Amino acid sequence: MPTRTARTAWNGDLQNGSGQVELTSSGVGTYDVSFPKRTADDAGGTTSPEELIAAAHSACYSMALSAEIGRAGGTPQSLDVTAAATLGPDPAGGFRISEIALTVRAEVEGLDAAGFDRAAQAAKDGCPVSKALAGTTITLDAALD
Numbered sequence: 001m002p003t004r005t006a007r008t009a010w011n012g013d014l015q016n017g018s019g020q021v022e023l024t025s026s027g028v029g030t031y032d033v034s035f036p037k038r039t040a041d042d043a044g045g046t047t048s049p050e051e052l053i054a055a056a057h058s059a060c061y062s063m064a065l066s067a068e069i070g071r072a073g074g075t076p077q078s079l080d081v082t083a084a085a086t087l088g089p090d091p092a093g094g095f096r097i098s099e100i101a102l103t104v105r106a107e108v109e110g111l112d113a114a115g116f117d118r119a120a121q122a123a124k125d126g127c128p129v130s131k132a133l134a135g136t137t138i139t140l141d142a143a144l145d
Helices: 050-069 113-126 128-134
Strands: 007-009 018-022 032-033 076-089 095-109 137-144
Touching: 050 076, 050 095, 050 113, 050 128, 095 113, 113 128, 113 137
Parallel strands: 095 137
Antiparallel strands: 007 018, 018 032, 076 095
């Protein structure tokens, strides 16, 4: 299996510095990062590790859910998945990702609500990003449209 890479170039201290994170494996983009904007309500055109993790989790979960629906005998027509990663204080000091909330609304043929719920939970548990984030509380709100 392939290894994917990203690179960050950072200049300055934590409070006044800034950097750029580059998605080097795909080459699809370079994005500004800064700690003050990371902790502000308005990101001001920058990304953050939490947003990048949320992007990874929503994409991974979508793939895992598509597979689980197929295994359960259904056919996914559309999946709308949002992941919200929250940065919070760590009781041990510093910060941690305190929660990731997954929300999915789906159109699925061939599964009832109970079957979809089982597939949604199995996808949450089996998604490689969920496994990597096992120390974080991950919630799931899944429903059929």
